[in-house]
Amino acid sequence: MKKTMVTCAVALCAAVLFAEKVAIKFELPPPHSSGTPKEIKSDNLEPDPGPGKLRAPIMVEPEFTKKLTTENTKVTTSEEAVTGENDYVVDGDKTPDATSMLQLPGGLQWVQLDLGEEHTIAAVCVWHDQGDERVYKDVVVQISSDENFAKDVTTIFNNDHDNTAKLGKGTDKEYRERNDGRPMDAKLAKGRYVRCYSNGSTSEPVNNYIEIEVFGK
Amino acid sequence: MSIRDIAIEFCGRGGKKLRPRLCRAVFARCGGAGDIEGVCEALECFHKASLIHDDIQDGDEERYGRPTVWKEHGVPVAIAAGDWLVAHGYRLISESGFQAMPQMIHAAVLSHVRLCEGQGDDLLASASPVRPSGYVSICERKTGEAFALAAQLGALAAGADDAPFRRYGLAYGILFQINDDLADGANPAMLAALKKEYEDKTALYRDECAIGMW
Numbered sequence: 001m002k003k004t005m006v007t008c009a010v011a012l013c014a015a016v017l018f019a020e021k022v023a024i025k026f027e028l029p030p031p032h033s034s035g036t037p038k039e040i041k042s043d044n045l046e047p048d049p050g051p052g053k054l055r056a057p058i059m060v061e062p063e064f065t066k067k068l069t070t071e072n073t074k075v076t077t078s079e080e081a082v083t084g085e086n087d088y089v090v091d092g093d094k095t096p097d098a099t100s101m102l103q104l105p106g107g108l109q110w111v112q113l114d115l116g117e118e119h120t121i122a123a124v125c126v127w128h129d130q131g132d133e134r135v136y137k138d139v140v141v142q143i144s145s146d147e148n149f150a151k152d153v154t155t156i157f158n159n160d161h162d163n164t165a166k167l168g169k170g171t172d173k174e175y176r177e178r179n180d181g182r183p184m185d186a187k188l189a190k191g192r193y194v195r196c197y198s199n200g201s202t203s204e205p206v207n208n209y210i211e212i213e214v215f216g217k
Numbered sequence: 218m219s220i221r222d223i224a225i226e227f228c229g230r231g232g233k234k235l236r237p238r239l240c241r242a243v244f245a246r247c248g249g250a251g252d253i254e255g256v257c258e259a260l261e262c263f264h265k266a267s268l269i270h271d272d273i274q275d276g277d278e279e280r281y282g283r284p285t286v287w288k289e290h291g292v293p294v295a296i297a298a299g300d301w302l303v304a305h306g307y308r309l310i311s312e313s314g315f316q317a318m319p320q321m322i323h324a325a326v327l328s329h330v331r332l333c334e335g336q337g338d339d340l341l342a343s344a345s346p347v348r349p350s351g352y353v354s355i356c357e358r359k360t361g362e363a364f365a366l367a368a369q370l371g372a373l374a375a376g377a378d379d380a381p382f383r384r385y386g387l388a389y390g391i392l393f394q395i396n397d398d399l400a401d402g403a404n405p406a407m408l409a410a411l412k413k414e415y416e417d418k419t420a421l422y423r424d425e426c427a428i429g430m431w
Contacts, residue, residue, distance in 0.1 A: 030430050038254070082231035082281045096430055098233030105282065106229060131238050132254070205229040 023057035024065050024123050024183070024215045029094035031179045038133045040202050044161045045135060046173035058185050060215075064122035068214045074114040079105050082206060086111075094211045096130050096179060106205030108138060108165050112195045113212060118145060120188050121216040124156060126196055127181035129208030135174050136207070138165040138199035141184055143191035154189040157182075165197055177201075186216065223290060224298040224305070228265050231281040236260040236367040239389070242431035243371030243382050253374055255309045256321070260367050262306035263325075267332065267363070269299035274340060303329075310370070317373040324373065328366040335359030349407055356394040357387060364390030368426075385422035392419050 049055060075086040084102040089111055093100040102111065121143055128136045138160040144153045158170025175182055194214055198207045237257035244253045271277075272285040273292055279285060287295035310321050335358025342351065368386030372379035392415040399408045 032430050080282055083233055098235050098238065101233065103231055103233070105231065131234055132241060132257070204234075206231045 021059040022062050022065060023059055026125050026181065026183060026213065029096055029179050032096040032130045040135050040176070042135065042174050044159065044174045046175050048176055054180050055183060058123045058183050060122045064120065064188065064217045065215060066217060068115050068119055068216055069113060069212065076112045077104055078110045089209045089212045094127055096210060100210055101129055102209045104207040106200055108197060108199045109207045110195050110197045111209055111212065112193055113214060115192050115194065115214060118190060118192050119216045120190055121186040121214060122188060123183055123186055123215045124194055125181045125183045125213045127210040128177050128198065129210060130177040130179065132203055134177055134201040134203040136177065136198045136201045138197060140165055140167050140170065140197040142195045143186060143189045144193050145191050147193055149195055154191065156186045156189060157184040165199060167197065220297050220301045223286065223294065224301045227269065227286050227298065228261060230283060234261060236264055236363055238431040239364060239367040239386060240371040242428055243368045244375050246426065246428050247372050247375030247377035249375030251315060251374065253371065255313045256370050256374055259306035259309035260370065262302040262309070264363060266299040266302035269295050315374045317376065321370050321373050324366060324369050328362045331358045331362045335362065349411060353391060353411065356391045360394035361387040361390030364393065381422065381426050385426045385428065388415055388418040388422050391415050
């Protein structure tokens with residue numbers, strides 16, 4: 001009996017240790033005609049992976065690859081939209097045009113998703129507008145069990161390197177918007193709410209969101 | 218605060234930037250070389266100027282969730298801010314450096330004239346019953362023209378034949394106005410028929426242009 005238990009425990013450990021990880025698959029919209037390449041000046045900008053090259057995939061165990069956002073996911077925002085509707089960011093339409101865009105006013109703004117219940121979150125992918133070549137500023141993504149983000153907050157991405165947003169200094173890099181969005185590794189953080197901040201872009205003061213997807217279990 | 222500051226601040230308040238998007242997409246489709254961004258900015262200046270003046274004409278007090286320019290600064294200042302944007306737009310095109318710049322300026326002037334006439338006819342006709350032909354003519358000039366110009370400038374800047382792109386932009390703009398009026402609940406039966414007609418035209422012309430996402 002004892003020997004059987006030990007064998008089972010070893011087998012379980014092996015299964016956990018050697019479980020094959022898979023890449024979270026994001027369905028990508030077609031590339032956008034973004035016009036004349038721009039020189040974007042920033043000390044904190046990551047190198048562009050180059051045309052056609054996708055950003056590094058997020059590898060997780062298969063059980064964490066479920067898409068948690070649906071078209072019924074409740075979406076709230078820091079301020080009323082200038083154009084578009086809140087549910088545009090979860091409607092599955094990643095068409096990089098203005099008809100699927102939620103636009104929030106200038107300055108630091110956020111979009112918040114309510115996943116309905118507590119989840120283990122593996123990844124969040126954010127598609128901002130890519131109407132022209134641009135970089136969104138102070139991109140911060142947080143997960144929490146508290147609707148108001150007053151406690152139990154996990155920051156999974158923060159490229160606000162000079163703490164403009166007063167959410168803490170971030171160490172992530174700024175990045176150019178592309179059709180593959182920005183997959184962010186949530187490292188299996190637990191929470192019900194996902195909040196995505198931004199503070200305008202290098203092209204305009206307003207904050208344009210096309211889609212946000214959350215994956216996990 | 219100067220007129221320039223007021224005008225530029227208004228441009229940053231929001232909007233979908235559809236016309237610059239269309240211009241960029243056409244420029245890219247035609248394999249354009251050079252910097253198209255100044256032309257895109259000019260198109261947005263023309264559009265924002267028309268909004269400032271439109272808000273005065275309609276007496277609208279709010280846009281993009283904020284007081285309109287005339288409501289915030291008064292009618293005379295708002296007129297001046299709109300005028301500045303028009304002038305600035307022409308300046309940007311004239312300084313864009315494209316070989317086709319004279320044709321681009323000419324296209325913008327013609328488009329501007331038609332837009333003013335369309336807006337004028339719309340204001341004059343507002344108390345009269347609207348028939349489909351008259352309605353389309355107004356849409357064509359007051360909204361379609363701006364999209365036609367956006368597509369046309371992208372093609373001209375790239376040194377391409379502008380006719381198919383202009384045709385697509387015009388149909389798209391008319392459809393855009395029909396959808397806008399449908400959302401406002403005006404003439405639903407007439408607009409539903411026109412919507413179908415212009416959806417078909419837009420799809421056909423778009424295929425002819427083989428234009429990508431914008």
